[in-house]
Amino acid sequence: MQKVKILYVSLILLIFTNIVSAQVPKPEEVLGFKVGTDRKVADMFQIIDYFTRIDKESDRIVVKEVGKTTMGNPFIVVIITSSQNHKSLEKYRKYQQRLADPRKITDKEAEKIISEGKAIVMVNCSIHASEIGASQMSMELAYDLATKNDKKTRHILDNVILLLVPMHNPDGIQMVVDWYKKNLGTKFEGGRMPWLYHKYVGHDNNRDWYMFTQVESQLTIKVHNAWHPQIIVDMHQMGSRGARLFVPPYVDPYEPNVDPILRQQVAMMGTFIAAELTAEGKAGVIHSSGFDAWTPARAYHHYHGGIRILTEAASVRLATPITIKFEEMSASVKKPSVRMPLPWKGGAWTLRDIVEYDYSAVKAALTNAARLRENWLRNFYRIHKKAITQSGSPYAFIIPSKQRDLSTAIKMMNVLKMGGVEIHKSEASFWADGCEYPEGTYIVYMAQPYGGFAKALLENQEYPEIREYPGAPLKTPYDVVGHTLPLLMGVETVQVEKSFKVKSFLLSRIDKPKGKYVSGNDVFGYVWGHTTNDDIVALNRLLKKGYKVFWSAEKFGIGGTNYRQGTMIIKNKEGLAGDLNSIIKDLYVQFVGLKVKPEIKTYELRLPRLGLYKSWSASMDEGWTRWVLEQYEFQYKSVFNKDIRKGNLNNDFDVILLPDIRESTIMNGIPEGSVPLEYSGGIGEIGVKNIKEFIQNGGALITLNSAAEFAIKRFHLAIENCVQSVDRKSFFVPGSILRVLNDTDHPIAYGYERDTAVFFWRSPVFTVNEGRSVARYPSHSLLSGWLTGEKYLFNKSAIVDVPFGKGKIIIIGFPVQYRAQSHGTFRFLFNSIFYGAAKLEMNKSSFPIHH
Numbered sequence: 001m002q003k004v005k006i007l008y009v010s011l012i013l014l015i016f017t018n019i020v021s022a023q024v025p026k027p028e029e030v031l032g033f034k035v036g037t038d039r040k041v042a043d044m045f046q047i048i049d050y051f052t053r054i055d056k057e058s059d060r061i062v063v064k065e066v067g068k069t070t071m072g073n074p075f076i077v078v079i080i081t082s083s084q085n086h087k088s089l090e091k092y093r094k095y096q097q098r099l100a101d102p103r104k105i106t107d108k109e110a111e112k113i114i115s116e117g118k119a120i121v122m123v124n125c126s127i128h129a130s131e132i133g134a135s136q137m138s139m140e141l142a143y144d145l146a147t148k149n150d151k152k153t154r155h156i157l158d159n160v161i162l163l164l165v166p167m168h169n170p171d172g173i174q175m176v177v178d179w180y181k182k183n184l185g186t187k188f189e190g191g192r193m194p195w196l197y198h199k200y201v202g203h204d205n206n207r208d209w210y211m212f213t214q215v216e217s218q219l220t221i222k223v224h225n226a227w228h229p230q231i232i233v234d235m236h237q238m239g240s241r242g243a244r245l246f247v248p249p250y251v252d253p254y255e256p257n258v259d260p261i262l263r264q265q266v267a268m269m270g271t272f273i274a275a276e277l278t279a280e281g282k283a284g285v286i287h288s289s290g291f292d293a294w295t296p297a298r299a300y301h302h303y304h305g306g307i308r309i310l311t312e313a314a315s316v317r318l319a320t321p322i323t324i325k326f327e328e329m330s331a332s333v334k335k336p337s338v339r340m341p342l343p344w345k346g347g348a349w350t351l352r353d354i355v356e357y358d359y360s361a362v363k364a365a366l367t368n369a370a371r372l373r374e375n376w377l378r379n380f381y382r383i384h385k386k387a388i389t390q391s392g393s394p395y396a397f398i399i400p401s402k403q404r405d406l407s408t409a410i411k412m413m414n415v416l417k418m419g420g421v422e423i424h425k426s427e428a429s430f431w432a433d434g435c436e437y438p439e440g441t442y443i444v445y446m447a448q449p450y451g452g453f454a455k456a457l458l459e460n461q462e463y464p465e466i467r468e469y470p471g472a473p474l475k476t477p478y479d480v481v482g483h484t485l486p487l488l489m490g491v492e493t494v495q496v497e498k499s500f501k502v503k504s505f506l507l508s509r510i511d512k513p514k515g516k517y518v519s520g521n522d523v524f525g526y527v528w529g530h531t532t533n534d535d536i537v538a539l540n541r542l543l544k545k546g547y548k549v550f551w552s553a554e555k556f557g558i559g560g561t562n563y564r565q566g567t568m569i570i571k572n573k574e575g576l577a578g579d580l581n582s583i584i585k586d587l588y589v590q591f592v593g594l595k596v597k598p599e600i601k602t603y604e605l606r607l608p609r610l611g612l613y614k615s616w617s618a619s620m621d622e623g624w625t626r627w628v629l630e631q632y633e634f635q636y637k638s639v640f641n642k643d644i645r646k647g648n649l650n651n652d653f654d655v656i657l658l659p660d661i662r663e664s665t666i667m668n669g670i671p672e673g674s675v676p677l678e679y680s681g682g683i684g685e686i687g688v689k690n691i692k693e694f695i696q697n698g699g700a701l702i703t704l705n706s707a708a709e710f711a712i713k714r715f716h717l718a719i720e721n722c723v724q725s726v727d728r729k730s731f732f733v734p735g736s737i738l739r740v741l742n743d744t745d746h747p748i749a750y751g752y753e754r755d756t757a758v759f760f761w762r763s764p765v766f767t768v769n770e771g772r773s774v775a776r777y778p779s780h781s782l783l784s785g786w787l788t789g790e791k792y793l794f795n796k797s798a799i800v801d802v803p804f805g806k807g808k809i810i811i812i813g814f815p816v817q818y819r820a821q822s823h824g825t826f827r828f829l830f831n832s833i834f835y836g837a838a839k840l841e842m843n844k845s846s847f848p849i850h851h
Ligand SMILES: [Zn+2]
Pocket: 128, 131, 236, 237
C-alpha cells in the first residue's frame, strides 16, 4: 500500500512537472516565428519579453536585471541551473568566492568545495550587435534547458550554473533590428547601418575590458566578479567567405601574464567544441586561426581564472540568407587541414545555420563543464593559489602619492580596483630597490589573486618577435600591442624587483583629495595650474559661468612664486569665491589668490563653439571623442556632411574637429546605392571650399591621427607624412606607446613636461616645412609594445600648428584620446580646442582693472 502511495505521488508529481514545463512558452509562441527564420529577427523588447515569461514559468530559470545600459535599457543576466541548485545559489556563489582567494581557505577546505561546487559558465551573446545570431539562439537554448529532461540535459543542469547574457549590448540589438526592419524588402535589406551600434564606442565595445569606461563593461564585470566563472563563451560573427565557425586555440602570442593552465584549458575546450560540432556533421569548424590572445582589452577573464572561448560564426546579411559558391571561398578553407579537417562545401548560409552552430558550441561547452566539473574547479583554485604564492620579480609596483596629476592617478587605481586588484597604502616610510618612499605611498603587491592583471597593466610590454620566415615582416597582431596604463594615463609608477617590508593597509576605497582655495589675497583674481585634467574641467565650468579666463603666454613670478606659461588666470567677479568653493569639492584643483594683475602676454580664452565631424560611415573614433569630451565637460555639436556642404561655418563654430577618419571617407562617404540616399556621399569639393573659407576667416581645424591626410592634401600644406609609402618590413608600429618631446612654450603643450608618452597606431609622421612643430620623436622613442624602423621617426613631428589665413590648422598625428585610455595626452586635444578659439593679447595691459 505504502509503495503504491509513493508511486501515486510520484506520478502526480511527474504529471505536475510536465504540466509546468508544458507552460514554459516556446520562443515561437512568443515571437510568432521560429528562431533563426529567414528575414525574421527578435529585437531587444521581444528578447526581454521572452525571458520574463520563461522566468515566470520555469524553476530552472531566474532572470535578473543587473542595471541599465548607456541608453537606459535593462541589462539582463539569465541564471540557468537545476531547480535544486537554484535553492542554494548563494552557497555556490560563495564557494566561487572562496576558491578565488586561497588565502582564506586550506587545501582541505578547497577539496570539499571542489567536490560540492558547480562549474560556472558565462555565455555572452552578440556584444557586436550586428553579429546577432547568438542573441536569437539564447532563447532556444534557455527553452531547451528549461524543459528537457533527458540524461544529458539533467547532467548539465545538475553540475553547471549557467550565466547567460542574451544581449551584451541591448541598445545595439534594438538599433540594428530597427534598421533592418526599416529596410526589409528594399535594395538596402541587410546592409550597413550608418551609425554606431553602441552610442559611443560601436564595435570597440569589446575592447574595454581593462579600462571599463562603458556601462555595459561595468555591468558585465559586476556579474563576473560576483560569480568568477571558469568558462566564458564570447559569441561573435566574422566575414562570410572563410570558415563557418572559429573556436580556440588562439594563435601566438599569448600575453605573458595569462597562466599556462588557462592557456591549455582554452585549447582543450576549443578543440572539444570543434570535435562535437564536427561529429554532428557541422562542416567548416576551424581552430588555431587568426585570433591571438595578446591584449587584455578583449580578455578580462584570462586574468581572473576563467577561459575566454571566442566563437566567430560566418555572417549572413543580418537575417537575410546568402549563397556562397565554393569557388568564392577563401583559398585557406577549401582543403582539409589539421585546423579544419571537415571543410564546408559552399551553398546557402542562413541565420538558422548560425543559430544552430552557436547552439551546438554552447551545448558542447556546457557538456564539457559538467563532465569535467571537478577539474575546472580544481584548476581554478590552483591558478589563484599560484597567484598568491608567486615569489618572483617584480615584487610590487609603487604609485607615489606625489603625482603631477593625482586625480588621474587615483582614476588609474580605481580601474585596477574594479578589476579586483588590491591596493595598499604604506603606514611608514620605507626603502625599496634603493629608493626611499614616504608614508602614504600606494603599493600594488604582485602576490595577490589578480596580481597578473595588475602586472599586465602596469608593466611595459615587450611584444615578441614572430615572423613567418626569417626576414619576413613582423606577423601582424590581431589588435594593438601596448597597454601600459601608467604610460597611457601619465601616472608615475615604479616597478620594484626586490622584496621589501613596510607596514601597510588595504584600501577599501580610493578617494581623491579635495581641491584647495586660498583666499585673502584675491583682489584681482586667482591663478591655477595647467598640469592636470581636473584643471581643464575647472576651466570649462568657469567659462560656462561667463568668467573671463586667460592663459599666461609667458612665465611670470608673483610674491616669490614662479608660474609657467599656460597658467590659468581668472578675473574676479561677484560670486567667484562661491563657484571656486563648489569646484574644489569634486575637483583636485588649487586656486591661489592674485593681488595684482601680472604684466604679461596672455591668451584670452572663450567657451569654444566646437563642431565634431560625424560621418555616415560610422566612426568609433568619433564616438570615443564624444565620450571623452563629455567626461571633461566640453560642449560640442555634431557637424554632418550636409552642414559642411552648406557653408557659412564661422556662424556656428570656432573650432571644427575631424576625428580619425580617412581623407577619402571624408570626401566621398559611403557610395550611392549602398545606403539610402540621405546617408551617401561625403563633404565633396564644395565642403573643402567651405572649410577653407572657415579657417581663412579665423576658424580652427583640428585633425586627429589619419585625418591629417585631409588637411595636408586638400589645403596643400608643406607638410609630408614621411611614412605613408614605407613598407611594413621597414616601418611598423602595431599600436605601441612611444615618447615625444614637447615644445612647452607652445599653447598646445602648455602644462606638459619635456617628454610625454603617446599612443601610436596607424599614425602619420610629419616632415614640417610650414607651421610649427609642437611635439617630435626623439632618437629612441619606443616605451611599450613594438617598433620597427625607429629611424623613420627621429626628429620628425607628431603635432603641427599651421597658421592659415586668419585661422589655424592643428594636426595631431596620433590617437590623442585613444579608446578613452590615454589620459596623459587628453590635454593636447583640450589645449588645441581652447587655443583654436583663443585670442592672443600682445598688449601687456591685458587685464584692465575696473575700479
Ligand atoms: Zn564581433
